Amino acid sequence: MRLNVSPNRMEVLRLRKRLLLARRGHKLLRDKQEELMRRFLELVVENKNLRDDVEERLRKGYQNLLFARAMMFADTIESLLSFTTRKADVTVSLTPLMNLRLPQLHLSQEGEVSCYGFAETSGELDAAISVFSETLPLMVKLSQIERWIELMAQEIETTRRRVNALEYILIPSLDETIRYITMKLSERERGDITRLMKVKEIVR
């Protein structure tokens, strides 16, 4: 699509500069898109492995908890687990990455995992709690990776739209407009020469 500009030499020069800039921007955005895509795919693989690992651990943990639940009354388990001294806290910091500010989650834990006596409780409860306690840092990491993937996907989408806009709209329009103005100027030049030759013939 040709741009609506007046066909003169100044405009050609301006448009050539814009075209050069657009091509440079296009190359940069394309590189950014490729790098984002590479990191995105790495994260997707890591996310899949981590999710499988977390799901397997949770499956085992819930199985242990289910057996503990079968051995003891539900409200006994609830009251036992209500008095834990284990405290967990998550803090968030931001990491810059290619125009993105990715959240980095830091988990800190303190205190004892087991907070009940052993005489009246099932060993399955220990197993369940140990599994859940070991899985918590992985779950925090998983949520961080999933958020990163979400943010990167949005950024890849935006970058892809920009690259496409440059590649299929702006650069072809600039090319077409420059070509049009150049042809218009050449046509005007040819017209001037013809007119000059005609005037010269009349004068002679």
Next chain:
Amino acid sequence: MNDDTRYTCAVGKIRALEARLIRKEKFIQMCDADSAEDVLELLSDTDYGSSLSELKNAGDFEDILKSEMRDVINLTSFLSNDPELTDVFRLKIDFNNLKLLLKIKHSSFVEDTTKFIDRHLMEGGLVPPERLKKLFESDSIGELPVELSPVIRKIKEEFKENNAPQLIDIIIDNELFSLLKERMGENYLLERYLQRLIDLLNIKNFLRAGNLGKKKDFLEKMLLPGGRLEKKLFLASIDDREGSLSSRLPLEYEGLISRGIKYYRENNSWKELERLSDDYVLGALEPAKLIAFGIEPLITYLLAKESEIKNIRMIIAGKLNRMPAELLRATLREPYA
């Protein structure tokens, strides 16, 4: 031969009740049922039938089981001529209620405590929950039964140094088992049962503590008093808990513990050890079937009913959570009937 004729009538009643305990075939049928509702249907022609008819939702089955357990404890107390002995089972409930109240008092528990206490305090102890709560709130420890007040004092002293709620459980469990030993120790059969129970609990808890990385000082506090196995046996095995403990155990426990440890290593689960231990402990009371004069059949019936309730709870909870039938069958305790 025991000639305690005070229990002639009570034993007759217990024998009639024992005949109504659920048999293994019925438990297997329950394990193979399609759903928790089907299990409840199967239970309808047992002692639980009348209470089950009032049950609106299968998920509320635990209330029925708790009330059944309370009824059994009340019955044994009623039939008993040795209230000191049968009251121990009611004191067990009081001790559990005490654990809850003490933990709330000594920890930074933030939920709505009144609601939490009302929901979790259990009925059936020597002190009704409401009274226990009031006495505890007004700090009138002296008015509590003589078995409870020294425990509270001991916890108050210990908590000046250590602030872990686990310690409350440990102190109360130790007191409870000392009391059990004191009250049951004079009866040969019950003492044998209690020794097996304490020894196997100590072995299992020693292994559990090892897995959780607990140190020697914790073990010294945690090991229950009154068993045949001495503390020094456990403390000597502290560096290689699973390996060296098995070799130091008496022959009667060695096979059972080795099988339990093997299963744990393969499946990261204590359920096989717990099942074997429960069966072996209840097995100590088998001779009570032949006793016609004495308190043993009463206590045995109570413990058999406790084991039966454990099986029912496990099956229904398993069915509600879609556990496979073969897994449920493998976890089933050997019924006394």
